[in-house]
Amino acid sequence: MLRQRITNLVKLHNWIKPNCRATLPVTQCQQKRFKSDLYEPDYLISMEPDEPVYDCLNLQLKGYDFAVLEACQKQIHRYAEAMGIQVDDCWATPAQQVKAQRFKLGGTVVEAEYLLNVYERNVQVTDVPTWALGTLLRVVRAALPEGCTLKVHEHTIEHEEIRYVPDNQLIELKQQLQDMGGSRSEVKKKRR
Secondary structure, eight states, X not given: OHHHHHHHHHHHHTOSOXXXXXXXXXXXXXXXXXXXXXXXXXXXXXXXXXXXXXXXXXXXXXXXXXXXXXHHHHHHHHHHHHTTOEEEEXXXXXXXXXXXXXXXXXXXXXXXXXXXXXXXXXXXXXXXXXXXXXXXXXXXXXXXXXXXXXXXXXXXXXHHHTTSOOOHHHHHHHHHHHHTTOOHHHXXXXXX
């Protein structure tokens, strides 16, 4: 009963905005204000410009140790989500083999030869505010393990295509089919 009287009194004096429920306090219906905005009028807060946003970025990690790289990718994913950055996708690309040779001192004779696998992991983030990207990159660089490298770049079609391993057997079968004259549907089209 007392609650209903207070609600009616508030409605009479128009203390609550019409789009808010009467049970909510007045502070929840107002525009979100920060402590630094204490002395700023409402119209100045609403006139603030929108912050720049990056559409789609890839955080590319490369390293020689698969397990360390995988853990680093997981950590970056968690950091981004904790900061409120939307992680769109994470993926691995096929390992690349690099041949490294060690020469004898002062000569051209090969002393040892090594085959190294370079692994790559990617974390794709979307709609990243500029202030959040700088903070994320500082945190990631501080946590980056030894032997790993980090590159940040915009997402392109080439980054999408390199993810997939080509099926060589399927490619060979398609080539054999073309050599034999094409598929039945193509043969029917040629006859017409």
